[in-house]
Each structure stands twice: as structure tokens, then as C-alpha cells.
Amino acid sequence: MTIGDCETWGMMRSTIFLLICLSGFGSALGAEEMRRISVSGIGEVQVEPDRARVYLNAHAEARSTTEARRLVDEQLNGLAAALEAAGLEEDDLIAGQFTLAPQYDYGGVRRRFLGYLARRDVQVDVDDLERLNPLLDAALGEGIEGFQFIEYRTSREAELRAQARELAVADSRRQAEELATAYGASLGPVISINYRNTTSTPYRIGQEQMMGMASFSAQEAASMPYVPGDLSFIDRVEVVFELLVD
Structure with a gap:
């Protein structure tokens, strides 16, 4: 074998070794990706308007x-x-x-x-x-x-938005823990959080109902059967946890 052949063989061995290492590293990354769980938590709070x-x-x-x-x-x-x-x-x-x-x-x-x-x-x-x-x-x-x-x-908007967010966080963790336990695993640390701002659904009535309300006297209005609907505050959070497998 000539000196040139030896150098070529040495380069090939280095290349093969590098490919094997990269392949093993890719497999490790793939396994790590598989050991994750993604959940979406929802929290909703309703209240009468004031x-x-x-x-x-x-x-x-x-x-x-x-x-x-x-x-x-x-x-x-x-x-x-x-x-x-x-x-x-x-x-x-x-x-x-x-x-x-x-x-x-x-x-x-x-x-x-x-x-x-x-x-x-x-x-x-x-x-x-x-x-x-x-x-x-x-x-x-x-x-x-x-x-x-x-x-x-409602005068409690900031408070209710915070409550909806807390419920969404608790819901996401509950789902993740239940799923992990069902598959014989446990939750690890949080990898990522995707938070969506709280949405609120205002309750509105239109022109026809407004005119009807205005036609009542103050005493009659107090006994009106019409009651506005509840306001809803909904929060969503998407969380990715590391999944620990024994």
C-alpha cells in the first residue's frame, strides 16, 4: 500500500467515524424529541355584569x-x-x-x-x-x-382575567400529569410555554331591546323579567413538558 493509499484510507476511517457519531447524536436527539408531551389548558370564568x-x-x-x-x-x-x-x-x-x-x-x-x-x-x-x-x-x-x-x-375584569389564567395553567398541568401517568411516565421540567391572552365575550343588546327598556317606568323596570347574560373570560395556554421514563 502506498503512502497515498494510507492517507486515503485514514481519511475514510475518520469520515466513517464522524458519520457514526453524528448518527448516534441524531438518534439521541430523536429519542429526546419523543420524550416530550404537549398539552393545551383552558380556563373560563363567568360573572354577572355590574x-x-x-x-x-x-x-x-x-x-x-x-x-x-x-x-x-x-x-x-x-x-x-x-x-x-x-x-x-x-x-x-x-x-x-x-x-x-x-x-x-x-x-x-x-x-x-x-x-x-x-x-x-x-x-x-x-x-x-x-x-x-x-x-x-x-x-x-x-x-x-x-x-x-x-x-x-364588570368592575372585576382584571381579577377575573387573572382567575381564568390560573385555571388554564392548572388545567394544562392536570392534563399532562394524567397522560404521563397513563403511559407509565412522569413529568419533567417545562420546555416551552405558548400563552394566548385572555379573551372576553361582552354581552350586548341592540336597539329594539333598548327602546323597550326605555318605555318602562322606573318601578316597572325594577320588576322586568329581562336579565342580561353572564360575561365570559376565557384563557388558553399551551405547554410542552419533558417526559421522564424510568
Whole structure:
């Protein structure tokens, strides 16, 4: 065997040894990958709402832009005074976007100018649900008929989100432990966590129900059979544990 042949054979032996080592390392990684368990935990908390946000809009039509705006401002000023009389704070009323647009009648050969429609979106926060019906009555009394919807809320949102997260974590560990035990293994340390933020499902009622509520007197409203649905807070967490096999 020549010197060149010896060098070639030595390189081949080194290459074969390296391939064997890499193959063994890959098998070890494969075995490690197989010794993992992935679970998804879910936590849900439900609660009755104790506050609400009412979405309204004040609108008026007039021949001039100045008059249309004045009529809308007049409605909102009257609503603010009525809210104060009902025990709500002026800060509870949040004025939103204002729009002003010309209105036409297209029924004839030529369009006919009717005037200008002014509109102001409004939100009203109600921290006491017993004041909800008086608020709707006050809005109707001021000529505000643009009822959109009511969104029910809770003052314990941060607390309930934390509870849902704790339940999701506990659920993920319970599932992992039960599955590991069923297959004769035990849980090792956490390898990875994929957390999804808590989602909440607000409870809303629309315009038709709002108008129906506003038509009741305060005494009648107290005995109404209508009760808003519960609010739901749902949390999810995906966890990968190392699986220990004896």
C-alpha cells in the first residue's frame, strides 16, 4: 500500500467515524424529541355584569349647518343635565365623532335639497345598573332616538382575567400529569410555554331591546323579567413538558 493509499484510507476511517457519531447524536436527539408531551389548558370564568356602556347618537336635520349643529348640541346639553339629575357624573358622558352631511330627495327628475343632517356619537358609562333605565328615559326625553346598543361590563375584569389564567395553567398541568401517568411516565421540567391572552365575550343588546327598556317606568323596570347574560373570560395556554421514563 502506498503512502497515498494510507492517507486515503485514514481519511475514510475518520469520515466513517464522524458519520457514526453524528448518527448516534441524531438518534439521541430523536429519542429526546419523543420524550416530550404537549398539552393545551383552558380556563373560563363567568360573572354577572355590574356596569354598562350605552352607545347613542344625537342627530338633527335643519336647512343650515349652523342650525343643525345647534340642535344636536342642545340635545346633548339637555342629556348631560338629565344625567346629573339621575345621579350620573358629567364625566360619564363621552362625546364622540361629529358628522355633518347634506340631504337630498332623489324622487323627482332633479334632486331636491332637503337640508343638513348633523350627528354626534355618544357613549355613557353606567356604574350602577339600576340607573340604566332612567338614563334611557332621559335620552328619549331630550329627543335622542339614536339608540345603538348597550354593552354590559364588570368592575372585576382584571381579577377575573387573572382567575381564568390560573385555571388554564392548572388545567394544562392536570392534563399532562394524567397522560404521563397513563403511559407509565412522569413529568419533567417545562420546555416551552405558548400563552394566548385572555379573551372576553361582552354581552350586548341592540336597539329594539333598548327602546323597550326605555318605555318602562322606573318601578316597572325594577320588576322586568329581562336579565342580561353572564360575561365570559376565557384563557388558553399551551405547554410542552419533558417526559421522564424510568
